Amino acid sequence: MNLPGALLTVALGLCLATALLALAVxxxxxxxxxxxxxxxxxxxxxxxxxxxxxxxxxxxxxxDLLPLAxxxxxxxxxxxxxxxxxxxxxVCAGVYGIGYARxxxxxxxxxxxxxLFVASMLLVxxxxxxSTLLVAWxxxxxxxxxxxxxxxxxxxxxxxxxxxxxxxxxLGLIAILGGLAGFAAGAHGEAFEQLRSARLSPLARDAVxxxxxxxFASKAGIVPLHAWLPRAHPEAPSHVSALMSAxxxxxxxxxxxxxxxxxxxxxxxxxxxxxxxxxxxxxxxxAGGASAMYxxxxxxxxxxxxxLLGYSTTENMGLVLMGLGAAGFFATRGAPxxxxxxxxxxxxxxxxxxxxxxxxxQAAGSVLHATGTRNLDVLGGLRARMPYTTALFAVGALAAxxxxxxxxxxxxxLLLQSLVHAIPASGVAGAxxxxxxxxxxxxxxxxxxxxxxxxxxxxxxxxxxxPEAERAVESPPSMLxxxxxxxxxxxxxxxxxxxxxxxxxxxxGTLLPGPxxxxxxxxxxxxxxxxxxxxxxxxxxxxxxxxxxIALAAGAVRMFSARRRRAARLWxxxxxxxxxxxQYTATSFAEPLQRVFDDVLRPEMDIDVTPxxxxxxxxxxxxxxxxxxxxxxxxxxxxxxxxAEALGRRARALANGSVxxxxxxxxxxxxxxxxxxxVIP
Amino acid sequence: MSxxxxxxxxxxxxxxxxxxxxLVLWRRDLAAIVRLFALQGVxxxxxxxxxxxRQGSVHLVxxxxxxxxxxxxxxxxxxxxxxxxxxxxGETAADEARETRxxxxxxxxxxxxxxxxxxxYAVSQPIVRLSPDxxxxxxxxxxxxxxxxxxxxxxxxxxxSQVVGFLLIDNAITATAFLTTSGVPLVVELGVSLDVLLxxxxxxxxxxxxxxxxxxxxxxxxxxxxx
Numbered sequence: 001m002n003l004p005g006a007l008l009t010v011a012l013g014l015c016l017a018t019a020l021l022a023l024a025v026x027x028x029x030x031x032x033x034x035x036x037x038x039x040x041x042x043x044x045x046x047x048x049x050x051x052x053x054x055x056x057x058x059x060x061x062x063x064d065l066l067p068l069a070x071x072x073x074x075x076x077x078x079x080x081x082x083x084x085x086x087x088x089x090x091v092c093a094g095v096y097g098i099g100y101a102r103x104x105x106x107x108x109x110x111x112x113x114x115x116l117f118v119a120s121m122l123l124v125x126x127x128x129x130x131s132t133l134l135v136a137w138x139x140x141x142x143x144x145x146x147x148x149x150x151x152x153x154x155x156x157x158x159x160x161x162x163x164x165x166x167x168x169x170x171l172g173l174i175a176i177l178g179g180l181a182g183f184a185a186g187a188h189g190e191a192f193e194q195l196r197s198a199r200l201s202p203l204a205r206d207a208v209x210x211x212x213x214x215x216f217a218s219k220a221g222i223v224p225l226h227a228w229l230p231r232a233h234p235e236a237p238s239h240v241s242a243l244m245s246a247x248x249x250x251x252x253x254x255x256x257x258x259x260x261x262x263x264x265x266x267x268x269x270x271x272x273x274x275x276x277x278x279x280x281x282x283x284x285x286x287a288g289g290a291s292a293m294y295x296x297x298x299x300x301x302x303x304x305x306x307x308l309l310g311y312s313t314t315e316n317m318g319l320v321l322m323g324l325g326a327a328g329f330f331a332t333r334g335a336p337x338x339x340x341x342x343x344x345x346x347x348x349x350x351x352x353x354x355x356x357x358x359x360x361x362q363a364a365g366s367v368l369h370a371t372g373t374r375n376l377d378v379l380g381g382l383r384a385r386m387p388y389t390t391a392l393f394a395v396g397a398l399a400a401x402x403x404x405x406x407x408x409x410x411x412x413x414l415l416l417q418s419l420v421h422a423i424p425a426s427g428v429a430g431a432x433x434x435x436x437x438x439x440x441x442x443x444x445x446x447x448x449x450x451x452x453x454x455x456x457x458x459x460x461x462x463x464x465x466x467p468e469a470e471r472a473v474e475s476p477p478s479m480l481x482x483x484x485x486x487x488x489x490x491x492x493x494x495x496x497x498x499x500x501x502x503x504x505x506x507x508x509g510t511l512l513p514g515p516x517x518x519x520x521x522x523x524x525x526x527x528x529x530x531x532x533x534x535x536x537x538x539x540x541x542x543x544x545x546x547x548x549x550i551a552l553a554a555g556a557v558r559m560f561s562a563r564r565r566r567a568a569r570l571w572x573x574x575x576x577x578x579x580x581x582x583q584y585t586a587t588s589f590a591e592p593l594q595r596v597f598d599d600v601l602r603p604e605m606d607i608d609v610t611p612x613x614x615x616x617x618x619x620x621x622x623x624x625x626x627x628x629x630x631x632x633x634x635x636x637x638x639x640x641x642x643x644a645e646a647l648g649r650r651a652r653a654l655a656n657g658s659v660x661x662x663x664x665x666x667x668x669x670x671x672x673x674x675x676x677x678x679v680i681p
Numbered sequence: 682m683s684x685x686x687x688x689x690x691x692x693x694x695x696x697x698x699x700x701x702x703x704l705v706l707w708r709r710d711l712a713a714i715v716r717l718f719a720l721q722g723v724x725x726x727x728x729x730x731x732x733x734x735r736q737g738s739v740h741l742v743x744x745x746x747x748x749x750x751x752x753x754x755x756x757x758x759x760x761x762x763x764x765x766x767x768x769x770x771g772e773t774a775a776d777e778a779r780e781t782r783x784x785x786x787x788x789x790x791x792x793x794x795x796x797x798x799x800x801x802y803a804v805s806q807p808i809v810r811l812s813p814d815x816x817x818x819x820x821x822x823x824x825x826x827x828x829x830x831x832x833x834x835x836x837x838x839x840x841x842s843q844v845v846g847f848l849l850i851d852n853a854i855t856a857t858a859f860l861t862t863s864g865v866p867l868v869v870e871l872g873v874s875l876d877v878l879l880x881x882x883x884x885x886x887x888x889x890x891x892x893x894x895x896x897x898x899x900x901x902x903x904x905x906x907x908x
Contacts, residue, residue, distance in 0.1 A: 657903070658901055659900045659901070659903065660784060660835055660836070660838075660900065660901060663831075663834045663835045664835045666831070667831045667832065667834070667835045670828075670831065671797070671800060671828065674800055674801075674804045675800055675803075675804075677804055678800065678803035678804045678806075
């Protein structure tokens, strides 16, 4: 066993030991034990993934661990990348969870499930056979479901969210199971090597791709299969939200990349994706574009902080999928360098998103911990009360809004570069799709800025809008530590993406053999050079220049503005003193956007005027209620759910309580089947 | 034992086995039904004894004696006890001891049994073709009894008839096992028998309780427990 294998084994062992110990120790030290164990396992996992990205591969076959099939594990650079990301998120979430669990989450089940959840997410990218992958996948679904339901006794919404999540994740599992089982049947074997050398008919390949794409996309929260995400992520405990939103959704991306770019192209005999149909990748691109737009629009008008972050996850996964789709498309069009560049952009965005989404969810959890509410409309004024959380959220918001010097900017810049340079190489379909994709990326970046300005400005600055925000106090040091680690990752990724780009290039190399897309002196200096197209960027220099410019501007203002600030009363139209409720709220900040996208969002408003008894002209009370429902959910899932319910109600007539009737069902089925068997020659 | 003698004895045992099963549909008196079930247990035991003698296996004969003792002795005894438990209402006693209103009447039930026998013969042809010897040719008989037992479960109202239907199915499964294999391992047979015994004990308790609670054992009265 070499280094990555040993590290992965250590990580999994630590997870298991922590889970068992968490069941045994008293509640007082349970959160600390679980948090430290999870963080240590995450560190080992991150190291294993890093070693795999550095080029050391490892594989193992444990025939006795699962009946019939055994467990096959392989660490390659692609899987290593996702393991490293999961490990990194687990370190932050583990440290953060120590303090967060004082919030009444020190129960045995929750604390023992957390390390198991991390273990399952470390196993999924390491699986090298269909059965191993599915078992790890199901373990991930079940453990995350248990964690989502952790606070079900406190809020009734948790139960509903858990139900949505349970149903959708298992429908996704069925799709993946169906697709991969069909693939394995066609390949006469279930190990990934056998799948790579399988020969499938084009129709079978399309079916496998579509089924697995649907399953993996639902895990990644891609529109229109995202309905569970903005429900489950807000209702889970915040460190679990961070794990789900920053690590678990990535598994969907991993699955699509593994099946679409690694396993299926091999089954055609063509090299490096050349054998896959272009429409697959246009479909991926379209799904990604729709998710990016729809996700960020919903995030922009949401006034629930964690729901906003959940929709932002949909947006970012959409961007990643756009990169993935573009990569696959370029590969089919014989432009391997562009394909590799798009894939690097997608994978880098996975890493960046994991870093800033961990930070943001943890900061949101810190706010929730301190104020007991997620509603941005009653927050505000946290800057003075929670200075560290505010600063850390600001770092995350900067990263998420894809502006320099945030880390989100780097990957979106790379993605844009690959899309912009596509036009000559990609034929008619590309000439139509790629400019549209560029527009979608640019627009989602713009809306992301508005969204996070809203989240930060309304949530943390100005004066408190409600009593909850006024009473807020800073979170304990372990929570700040978890957030600080994530912020550190964001900062490192923002100024030095060149640190991880070689590893990413190796991960890309496992899927698309060819020259490294981001090359040259990149590894030694701070500048990213793109090979094949003219493009260089130095995030560090941009950051330094920005910092210098800001310092210069601030200095100049201070130097030249001699007048001192003078406090004066604000003019209030003579209507009495202004209250903090008159500040901009999240809803009012988003109102112009909501107006612009009225046709897409279809907001619902409800005005309820109650007149006085004596006269209809004297108003006693006006109730105004506005909400922006998830339109896709309402139009697509609403009728489906109604139909299922009607069917279920009608099916009730089948079961009238008579034992004889139930027995008769069995009897008729049995005899009918026997007669059928006798009739069929 | 010569070939023809073996075939004849086996046919006799199987015939008795089938007849007892079909006659359960004919009789309405619960005591008579229990007697028929005991007769079927004897036939089953005889069948296994014949098979054991044919194979010269003392072990199989011992199993046969055990099977016979359970199905012709212990289980009918338990059912008789359930039947003879004193009832609270004296008036319905005569009614309670009879299957007065089966969901499908007796004549139709017998016709249905004939159809089920046809289905069983048609379905088991592939099994018979695998190795055509007297034992395998008797498999349709066992299958018929299985379907008849199921039919009893579906159409008879009294709890005790239900128990008999269930036990007919189990007899049929045991018979199939002995006819198609050269003897079931003792451990398996012991396990199955113990299961059956337990099921009958539970059903006996259930019957007594039902009678205490509702004054009758008509299962169709139990309709409250549904969605």
